[in-house]
Amino acid sequence: MRSLAAFAILATAFAAGPGPKHLFGKDNLIAWCIVPFDAKMRGPEERAAMLARLGFKRFAYDWRDKDIPTFDAEVDALRKHGISLDAFWTPYPADPAKASKLPVILELLKRRGLKTQLWLSLGFDKGFDQLPHAEKVEIAAAAVRRVAALAKESGGSVGLYNHGGWYGEPANQVEIIKKAGASNVGIVYNFHHGHDHMDAFPALMKTMLPYLMAVNINGMRTGQKILPVGQGDREKEMLRTVIASGYRGPIGILGHRAEIDAEEALRLNLDGLKALLPSLR
Numbered sequence: 505m506r507s508l509a510a511f512a513i514l515a516t517a518f519a520a521g522p523g524p525k526h527l528f529g530k531d532n533l534i535a536w537c538i539v540p541f542d543a544k545m546r547g548p549e550e551r552a553a554m555l556a557r558l559g560f561k562r563f564a565y566d567w568r569d570k571d572i573p574t575f576d577a578e579v580d581a582l583r584k585h586g587i588s589l590d591a592f593w594t595p596y597p598a599d600p601a602k603a604s605k606l607p608v609i610l611e612l613l614k615r616r617g618l619k620t621q622l623w624l625s626l627g628f629d630k631g632f633d634q635l636p637h638a639e640k641v642e643i644a645a646a647a648v649r650r651v652a653a654l655a656k657e658s659g660g661s662v663g664l665y666n667h668g669g670w671y672g673e674p675a676n677q678v679e680i681i682k683k684a685g686a687s688n689v690g691i692v693y694n695f696h697h698g699h700d701h702m703d704a705f706p707a708l709m710k711t712m713l714p715y716l717m718a719v720n721i722n723g724m725r726t727g728q729k730i731l732p733v734g735q736g737d738r739e740k741e742m743l744r745t746v747i748a749s750g751y752r753g754p755i756g757i758l759g760h761r762a763e764i765d766a767e768e769a770l771r772l773n774l775d776g777l778k779a780l781l782p783s784l785r
Contacts, residue, residue, distance in 0.1 A: 527747060528755060528777060534562040534590050535770060536720050538759035539571060542766035548574055552581035554767050564591035564623065564756060575612050594622040598647040599629055610654055619659040621717060623692050624651055626671050633670065640670060645683035652686035663692035663717045672697055674708045681715055690717035695724055695742065696758060702738050709749045719746055720756030730760050734776025743784055
């Protein structure tokens with residue numbers, strides 16, 4: 505039986521307050537993974553219009569090299585349709601001698617006056633996995649510290665993005681953040697890269713909570729990576745854990761279905777979440 509305190513936490517998640525109307529309200533949802541994952545291959549204007557049509561007010565930009573020439577057009581289209589650019593996917597090599605696209609991203613953000621989260625996906629050299637744990641932490645923390653310092657110049661922040669492997673483990677990410685010692689660094693947690701975490705998710709949520717910047721949700725079932733919300737058998741309990749934790753940050757709604765229209769992929773997740781909400785109260 506749930507305690508009165510637990511019921512109070514659940515009630516708060518769906519009550520009006522100083523932040524969004526509730527955790528899963530439209531004003532708290534971020535559209536994610538829809539640029540390279542879209543059978544219609546929309547451009548900036550078509551994409552922004554589609555997001556507005558679905559009621560999104562927030563967007564995280566998952567770009568590819570071919571999109572670099574249209575970065576400014578993306579910003580213009582989002583502003584035209586009243587959608588904020590909340591996050592910018594940022595691949596970055598841990599080796600500072602290697603080229604990265606970070607300068608291009610930072611120049612855009614500075615020039616357009618955007619204080620945006622950098623969702624940081626670190627890349628490591630061959631042989632990294634064989635290094636001692638402490639050395640891995642040092643290498644990753646040094647890279648995060650560099651990015652955080654650059655992001656801070658324009659008022660931005662950095663979210664460590666779990667994409668599997670050692671770097672994607674929440675306990676390791678917390679250790680990296682502490683070692684980096686930067687105040688503008690947190691964690692972006694993706695359900696669809698957390699299938700190995702399902703059984704341990706309540707404990708991991710407690711570990712991540714002080715640093716958590718965003719939670720991107722997905723239908724969760726063993727053996728299936730990308731499922732719409734409501735079509736798995738584990739996401740309901742995971743979402744209940746998120747609510748009960750007291751987390752009040754943004755919730756990402758996933759596209760990530762290159763074989764179908766991104767609008768359909770987002771709508772499937774929105775509809776699935778809507779159907780689940782009564783059972784989450």
